[in-house]
Amino acid sequence: xxxxxxxxxxxxxxxxxxxxxxxxxxxxxxxxxxxxxxxxxxxxxxxxxxxxxxxxxxxxxxxxxxxxxxxxxxxxxxxxxxxxxxxxxxxxxxxxxxxxxxxxxxxxxxxxxxxxxxxxxxxxxxxxxxxxxxxxxxxxxxxxxxxxxxxxx
Numbered sequence: 001x002x003x004x005x006x007x008x009x010x011x012x013x014x015x016x017x018x019x020x021x022x023x024x025x026x027x028x029x030x031x032x033x034x035x036x037x038x039x040x041x042x043x044x045x046x047x048x049x050x051x052x053x054x055x056x057x058x059x060x061x062x063x064x065x066x067x068x069x070x071x072x073x074x075x076x077x078x079x080x081x082x083x084x085x086x087x088x089x090x091x092x093x094x095x096x097x098x099x100x101x102x103x104x105x106x107x108x109x110x111x112x113x114x115x116x117x118x119x120x121x122x123x124x125x126x127x128x129x130x131x132x133x134x135x136x137x138x139x140x141x142x143x144x145x146x147x148x149x150x151x152x153x
Contacts, residue, residue: 007067007101009108012056014048019066020058027069027091031126047071053083057108059092059101068092070105074118085113087123090132097131106139 012020021040028035035043047056053075059068071089087109092101106121113121121140124147125132136142 007062008060009057009104010060012044012047012058012069016048016058016066017044020044020069023066023069023091023093024089026093027089030091043071055112057105057112059096059105061096066093067096068101068105070109072109072113072121074113074116077119080119082117082119085109085116085118085121087121090123102132102135103139106135 021044024040024044046052046054052073054071054073056069056071058066058070061067069089069091070087072085072087074083074085077084087106090102090105092099092105110121123136123140125136
């Protein structure tokens with residue numbers, strides 16, 4: 001658990017379900033995505049149990065309410081003997097944007113990834129996500145990789 005200027009950054013736990021879910025749904029709305037209930041529940045459970053190399057952190061506000069979430073997973077790579085950490089989801093409540101919360105959540109993932117032996121943390125965002133990208137430009141370097149995806153179902 002880290003005490004920050006914005007509140008507390010700590011690992012996600014089972015008791016966070018209701019607050020986490022509100023933020024998760026906000027994140028999905030931002031990306032215009034809908035997921036079945038079983039995927040949402042499975043994601044939360046795997047994050048809390050740190051199963052499948054997944055882990056997550058939450059940010060608590062001054063009143064103990066959840067104001068931010070971040071999820072990450074470790075994976076092997078053909079380019080290192082260690083592992084990489086993919087920061088898959090980062091979302092802060094609209095009223096919290098512009099505070100240090102998002103940066104502190106990124107730093108929590110980086111610290112945990114380093115503790116677990118990862119060589120680097122990386123993430124994707126959409127081109128139009130200018131507000132987030134202004135932060136990302138401060139805490140990491142942008143690389144020239146173009147991402148493609150192919151649905152299998």
